[in-house]
Amino acid sequence: MFSELILPIIILIVMAVLGGLAPLxxxxxxxxxxxxxxxxxxxxxxxxxxxxxIKTYLSIDLVWLIIGIFIIFKFGSGPYxxxxxxxxxxxxxxxxxxxxxxxxxxxxxxxxQPGLASQNTARVVDTQFRKEKxxxxxxxxxxxxxxxxxxxxxxxYYYLTVSEQMVRKEQIVSLIISSIFIFVIxxxxxxxxxxxxxxxxxxxxxxxxxxxxxxxRRWSKFLFIILTLLIIGNLVMNxxxxxxIDLDAQISExxxxxxxLLALIGSVILAIVTGQSGSRIDLNKNEEESEYDDVDxxxxxxxxxxxxxxxxxxxxxxxxxxxxxxxxFANPKSYIFIIAIIAILIITSTV
Amino acid sequence: MIKIEFKSKTPIYKQLRKQIIEGIASGDLxxxxxxxxxxxxxxxxxxxxxxxxxxxxxxxxxxxxxSHRRKKVVVNSxxxxxxxxxxxxxxxxxxxIIAESICQGVEQKEFKNIVSNLYDEIQxxxx
Numbered sequence: 001m002f003s004e005l006i007l008p009i010i011i012l013i014v015m016a017v018l019g020g021l022a023p024l025x026x027x028x029x030x031x032x033x034x035x036x037x038x039x040x041x042x043x044x045x046x047x048x049x050x051x052x053x054i055k056t057y058l059s060i061d062l063v064w065l066i067i068g069i070f071i072i073f074k075f076g077s078g079p080y081x082x083x084x085x086x087x088x089x090x091x092x093x094x095x096x097x098x099x100x101x102x103x104x105x106x107x108x109x110x111x112x113q114p115g116l117a118s119q120n121t122a123r124v125v126d127t128q129f130r131k132e133k134x135x136x137x138x139x140x141x142x143x144x145x146x147x148x149x150x151x152x153x154x155x156x157y158y159y160l161t162v163s164e165q166m167v168r169k170e171q172i173v174s175l176i177i178s179s180i181f182i183f184v185i186x187x188x189x190x191x192x193x194x195x196x197x198x199x200x201x202x203x204x205x206x207x208x209x210x211x212x213x214x215x216x217r218r219w220s221k222f223l224f225i226i227l228t229l230l231i232i233g234n235l236v237m238n239x240x241x242x243x244x245i246d247l248d249a250q251i252s253e254x255x256x257x258x259x260x261l262l263a264l265i266g267s268v269i270l271a272i273v274t275g276q277s278g279s280r281i282d283l284n285k286n287e288e289e290s291e292y293d294d295v296d297x298x299x300x301x302x303x304x305x306x307x308x309x310x311x312x313x314x315x316x317x318x319x320x321x322x323x324x325x326x327x328x329f330a331n332p333k334s335y336i337f338i339i340a341i342i343a344i345l346i347i348t349s350t351v
Numbered sequence: 352m353i354k355i356e357f358k359s360k361t362p363i364y365k366q367l368r369k370q371i372i373e374g375i376a377s378g379d380l381x382x383x384x385x386x387x388x389x390x391x392x393x394x395x396x397x398x399x400x401x402x403x404x405x406x407x408x409x410x411x412x413x414x415x416x417x418s419h420r421r422k423k424v425v426v427n428s429x430x431x432x433x434x435x436x437x438x439x440x441x442x443x444x445x446x447x448i449i450a451e452s453i454c455q456g457v458e459q460k461e462f463k464n465i466v467s468n469l470y471d472e473i474q475x476x477x478x
Contacts, residue, residue: 125353125395127371127380127387198395205352295357314394 007257008072008080014264015084016061018271019091022321023050025271027279029203032098033304033320034106035296037118038203038289044109049102057094064090092305095321099304118293122202129198132213135190135220144231148183151176151235158242168241175241177348179234186227193220196316196325199277202292207285211278218274226263233259271323352379355396363398367406372415375426376473386416386424 022032029036031046032053068083110117155176158166166172193216201208233255240247274280300309301320310330319326327334353370355363374380386392389407393400407424410416414432419425434440452462 120356121358122354122356123396125355125392127353127374127392129395130387130391197397200352202354209352292354309397311399312394312397313390313400314397 004077005072007260008077008083009069010261011264012068012072012080012083012087013065014268015087015091016065017268018322019061019087019094020054020057021268021271021323022095023053025275025280025323026321027201027208027275027277029201029294030320032095032102033301034099034102034298035294036106037110037116037293037296039118040106040109040116043113043116046102046105049098049105053094053098056097057090060094061087061090092303095305096303099301099321103298118296120292121295122292123295124200124202124205124292125198126200126205126209129200129209129213134213134216135193136217136224138190140224141186141190144183144186144228147228147231147235148179151179151231151238154242154244155238166242172238172241175234175238179231179238181344181348182227182230182234186224189223189227190220192316192325196318197314199318202294203289204287205290207283207287208277208279210283210285211281213278214281215274215276215278218270222266222270226259226266229259229262267323274323276323277318353396355398364402364406364409367396367403368409371406371410373473375415375432377475380426382426382428384426385419386426388424 026032029038029041031049036046064086068087071083072080155172196216199208199212236245236247236255237252239245240252272280297309300307300312302308304321305326306329307317307320307326308329312328313331314328315331315333316325317328318324327337353367353374355366355370357363359366371380371386375382380386386407387395389400389403393403396403407416411418411424414427414434416424417427417431449462457465
């Protein structure tokens with residue numbers, strides 16, 4: 001009883017930690033999703049924003065953590081998905097709040113001293129970017145692909161030959177769905193990392209280009225490992241349901257805890273070490289900063305969270321606050337994507 | 352690297368044309384090398400597909416790029432880029448610039464220096 005509550009609680013705590021990482025992982029010229037011109041950055045170091053961000057976030061989120069953990073203890077792991085949802089809302093609320101604050105601050109500063117505004121702004125794009133290795137090679141997906149195929153084949157074989165002996169059909173079906181789902185996510189993240197809009201800063205093109213490539217490679221490797229481990233876990237569990245292998249209940253329970261834990265803690269560490277867009281990767285390469293600032297596209301980032309830019313044909317972009325990727329909600333592909341997600345959720349929940 | 356200034360008075364398709372030609376001149380874009388697709392380039396820069404298409408079309412007409420099999424666009428070979436009429440055009444383009452420089456008090460030696468520095472800067476010889 002107690003052990004099945006540990007995972008939801010840890011997930012909740014790690015999610016809370018992730019929500020507080022924003023000030024740590026952001027690139028230098030971005031402050032909670034707001035572009036800061038070089039000159040403004042040099043004269044007024046707005047470090048107090050970071051401190052205040054953490055303060056407000058902690059004070060709200062600690063209360064919620066205590067309530068959330070209490071709910072999980074009281075009502076079991078059932079409502080834990082809702083505790084996570086509230087956690088995400090708090091995180092986004094805090095992002096939006098500080099995004100607004102910094103936006104106002106920037107506007108005020110630039111009104112007082114118009115000389116601090118960016119003189120030259122540009123968007124820099126590297127024509128060689130797509131020729132770099134941004135993700136692991138497609139070949140690697142054979143491994144989880146074969147494992148998934150094996151899982152499907154062996155279940156089909158057992159179903160056709162010794163169907164009456166299969167006692168845990170329901171669990172097996174849900175394991176199969178889960179594995180397929182994980183495999184689809186795997187291919188999707190690969191697609192996202194390969195195709196998302198490149199982030200090369202006009203301020204230091206060579207360095208930021210290199211950082212962006214490394215950022216993508218690292219996440220590609222990390223996600224591949226985690227998702228493959230999940231597929232292996234499902235397969236092992238599946239084999240034990242077919243009585244092909246004898247699995248100690250204790251061991252299988254531990255395995256089921258360890259992989260999600262590894263995923264969550266690993267992503268926190270990777271986020272801190274790498275930073276969004278690779279901004280925290282030290283390349284030991286000092287590039288002279290150009291006089292150019294990145295184009296101020298703050299107005300397209302609603303609440304600092306949602307990218308909505310009808311003039312931009314791109315579909316997948318790097319987030320402005322936090323780590324990872326998001327959609328251009330002005331692109332029709334985004335609606336297809338959202339509808340597809342909702343459809344998948346409805347289908348899987350009814351099966 | 353391609354640099355586009357959205358606030359500039361120069362239209363984006365013209366900026367893009369200049370940047371691609373500079374990429375070819377500097378060796379960043381090698382003859383025979385494939386260009387990013389129109390869609391990829393438009394998405395990465397964050398501009399309309401038609402703009403990129405227009406630039407590619409102009410560069411193809413001028414011989415800098417060439418359509419290779421179906422939709423792929425590649426950098427043309429150096430010999431094929433050469434327009435026999437170019438030197439005459441160059442003189443025509445330079446004439447008002449030199450006239451302006453004389454009015455602005457730029458000495459002939461200084462002018463030559465600027466040209467030679469820019470030439471070296473663009474053409475990274477040691478490759």
